[in-house]
Amino acid sequence: MPHTTPGEPDVAPADIAPADVDPLVQLVSPTGERVVEPDNATYRSRVDHLTSEDLRALYRDMVLTRRFDDEATALQRQGELALYAQGRGQEAAQVGSAAALAPQDYVFPSYREHGVLQSRGVDPVDRLRLYRGADHGGWDPAEHNVHLYTLVIxxxxxxxTGYAMGVQRDGAVGTGDAGRDAAVVTYFGDGATSQGDVSEALVFAAVNNAPVVFFLQNNQWAISEPTSRQSRAPLYRRGEGFGIPSVRVDGNDVLACYAVTAEALERARSGGGPTFVEAYTYRMGAHTTSDDPSRYRARAEEDHWARRDPIDRLAALLRAEDGWDDGWAAGIEREADALGERLRKEVRELGAPPATTMFEHVYATEHAQVQAERAWYEQYENETSTEAAR
Incomplete structure (x- = not known):
């Protein structure tokens, strides 16, 4: 698979580590101009059909994702959430890739894919149930074809990968039926590439030609460890080592992320097997709200990437192509304000679930031991309540 684009990653020279000097797909420059080069012609054709309304829809989802992130962070600081994993700066990678999904495709997120959930229609309050400790998950995975957040790296x-192999064996790949053929996409960070589970997944996906897209968001920091401490080669080459077509994309370019993911998903649905995508982006916030990035990152580095904000980049493109309207933009801000107000109100109203919910969803079907434990607990709870009432 081609992975060339004009120039090198748009990072400050002083910040470039040996693993970071490599070409990447870019369709929109940091200043909002279309990048037209022979090397990216295939990917440009993937976005030719997108209208100004389509770009506006991407912008809306990115803005609402950013507002969700800010409000969730504030709620945690106020003691309303136990923890929160920020996604500021990664909106283009998430919203752009998610926009390429078909309804029947299935998503496995980690715990930071708030923009993906926004694009898939997962309710904003439900996204925070886990972080408030009110629920083990927060939403019904079958409703949106989005698995629950996973905290184990x-x-x-x-x-x-296992789910994708199941899709393959169910005959939902390569039939030519656009409404049936399905793919799976899984999102993970640069730190996860050092985990054995990821390597095992790449092995199984490659040898089984599984219809899965590995979407790595390389935000350059695995908590306090930079990518240069994790790999001596660009991370997308991990996929190549397993025989999986791999591509590196500018993760702050929403159109490039859409195009690269659209191609990978099409390959997967048609029976062409897995693809490894590295979206080169930057975590503008903290790893989680328990982290202080000022202890290990330079302010100059953060300022450099703030000037490459993915939302600002799409706004500049819309203005350059007469797709911007002040009234429309003001409407999105009002929508964002309403989202913030709703989160502040409804998250605070989330009560503690009944203790018996710990026995639910342990197995897909009823299990004798779980039923016995639940019965014991309910009896214990009733006896305790009766004793307290005397």
């Missing part, structure tokens, strides 16, 4: 990548 890299484990869901192996789950996604």
């Amino acid at each position: 890299g484990s869901h990548v192996l789950h996604a």
